[in-house]
Amino acid sequence: MPDDRDVPAEFDLPRGIALAWGVAASPQRGPKREMSVERIVDAAVELADAEGLGAVSMAAVAKRLGFTPMSLYRYVSAKDDLLLLMMEEGTGVPSHAWREADGWRERLLMLYRELVAVYARHPWLLQIPVTGSPATPNNSEWVEAGLTALDETPLLAEEKLAVWLIVTGLSRWNGIVLTGYGDAARRSGRTAAEVAADEQALYEALVTPEAYPRLHAAAEAGVFASPYDPFVFGIERALDGVEAYMASLDRGEPHRLADEVEVLEDADVADDKKYRQATKAAADAEKAVLQAEKVLRQARKAQAQALKEARARKRD
Incomplete structure (x- = not known):
């Protein structure tokens, strides 16, 4: 963790953030020689790697270290702080390899791949x-890398951060799917490719061309068992869009930032009776549409089954 540094008195840092930056006061009592925040975090990360996040508790970490839970609380006073420090340790920092890549796009792609690898580990x-965005040293290193990769671009500061959010968001989604398939493979004793093949077979068996013509065609084309990586396609096309936007700026077109985050409900009128009634009516209508779509799917399924049986009778 970082060396101690001076923090302005007006900052009331949360305990976890202060621990991450190395500016939290050390406990006055406790097993100082054998215990430290670093040892606690390392033990928690090892436990999560071996058994998953659900296995991590202050009691479990204390047992792993051979101390009582009360001993840990002198160093890390809440589980939320422990989770923050675990995230800081597990995420680590980007390598220096991205700096050697040619241009902003390749640098971002390399950082994207490194983030996916972090989630795999x-x-x-x-x-x-x-x-929120954790104001911790390692997280700051990743953001700094992403913004540095965009140094030579014509993007505004807000736009650079938005591009970095695209990269981190897509890497996280990739990680979620990859770990999900990996967990399914481990539980079943099969490879990830075998899990995907089973998924392909399910779609082929259950999705009819009458009810889901486009999905059925995709399943018939073998998309669910394809070795083609859709996540690489996604990040590449996202960066295509960023590149096209930069080209428009080079042509003299204006920056196109949204003025504010769009909200779905206006807090100023949320308590208005007519507004609540209209909102409820809209929700009820959406629910009715979903129910009607469900009935339609069932009817189409029954129609497809009846057609299949009719053809079978005709052949007989």
């Missing part, structure tokens, strides 16, 4: 809720 990271 520590899949439990994906189970920690995203409640």
